Amino acid sequence: MPYDKKSELPDSVSDNLPSHAQEIFKEAYNSAWDEYKDPKDRDGNDSREEVAFKVAWSAVKQKYHKNDNGNWVKK
Template sequence: MPYKANKHLPKRVKDNLPRGAQTIFRKAYNNAEKQYKDPKKRRGKASLTAVCNKVAWSAVKNEYKKKGGDWVKK
């Protein structure tokens, strides 16, 4: 299910990421959902949700890093 706005993101994402990182997560998740909807495009037997989360967190980690328990822009 694509996320239409940051307010619809999972609680663990909203509670841990700053607003900009939430937007990156949401956009990456939604793109991955379109790209990997077909199970043949996924590695192994990973679920669509697992793949989307992995892609989204990777996108966040490209722009942000964890410093002292908080996510900060690189």
């Protein structure tokens, strides 16, 4: 299901990503949720939610990376 606010994001996202990265995640997730609603648009047997999570994390990784301390920081 799409997320209306950053406060609705799962703990795995909100506990690890900075605010801006959370916004990127939320927007990418919601976009992918809409784009891949039809199962024939998805690769393999991934659920709509799995695909949206993959897309969202990929979007975050375009702008952020984990530093040596394991913290997500802007590239």
